[in-house]
Amino acid sequence: LIVLLHNLLVMDYGLGHPGSIHDVWAFQGTRIASNPMQLIPHNHWMWVDSAYPSEMWCVVPFKKPKGGRLSRDQNVYNKYLSKVRT
Incomplete structure (x- = not known):
């Protein structure tokens, strides 16, 4: 799992999960999931699918x-959000 900024720079990543695992489970093993305020600047956010926490x-x-x-x-x-994520 790779978490990218809007400019496609890698913000965080998770390694060691099989390809069949859902992204949300892989996400839980990242630093950003355990301490988002340290990695996500104030007034910034991630666009994700509905499996992630709100x-x-x-x-x-x-x-x-x-x-x-x-x-x-x-x-x-939802339509516009899906376009942002693709």
């Missing part, structure tokens, strides 16, 4: 509520 420094997409729907604004947000 934190001030970790921007996740909205999840559809069980038996419900996302609002139009939430769907638009």
Whole structure:
């Protein structure tokens, strides 16, 4: 797992996990997961998928509520978030 800044510089990485492990499990073994404020500057954040924790420094997409729907604004947000992450 490699965590990159917006300018594609490596911010953190995790080694030793098999390729079949989900990114969120590999992420838990990184320095950034255990001490994000030390590595992520103030007013900065990471764009991640919905498996990651929702934190001030970790921007996740909205999840559809069980038996419900996302609002139009939430769907638009998720659409643009997915474009940022690709």
